[in-house]
Amino acid sequence: MRKEAFKLWLETYGKHGVEPMSKRPIDDALSRCNRIEKGLAVDLDIEYEQDRGESILALLEYTKDDKNVGKEAPKGLFFKQGADLYNGMASLRSAVKKYFEFYTATK
Structure with a gap:
């Protein structure tokens, strides 16, 4: 990840x-x-x-059905006990989508 370039892009176009x-x-x-x-x-x-x-975004997808059946987060991603995985996963996925938007815009 190009952290500094991503930060600058977010400050300008995010x-x-x-x-x-x-x-x-x-x-x-x-x-x-x-x-x-x-x-x-x-x-x-x-x-x-x-x-x-696409594969990382698919891995980060977490639906309400997933929540209802108690599906766990992907191995390696940890959340505080009692955290809402549905919202937490959506936040992670949204950040990655934003990074990919940056990546496409600056490629």
Whole structure:
């Protein structure tokens, strides 16, 4: 992951690809992408190059049905006990989608 370039892009274009994001959402996106890379032992740039990120996005998909049946998070991703996995996984997936938006825009 190109952290500094991603941060700069978020500061400039991060919100809908046309306007700056504020500091807290930028920090959250960076933290979540870093968490995914470390937890799943992946590089988001490589993931995008392999299949436009489809496999990592599929791994991060967590539906309400998954929640209802008590499906666990992917191995390597940890959440606090009692955390809402549905919302947590959605936040992680959203950050990765934002990174891929950046990757496409700056390729």
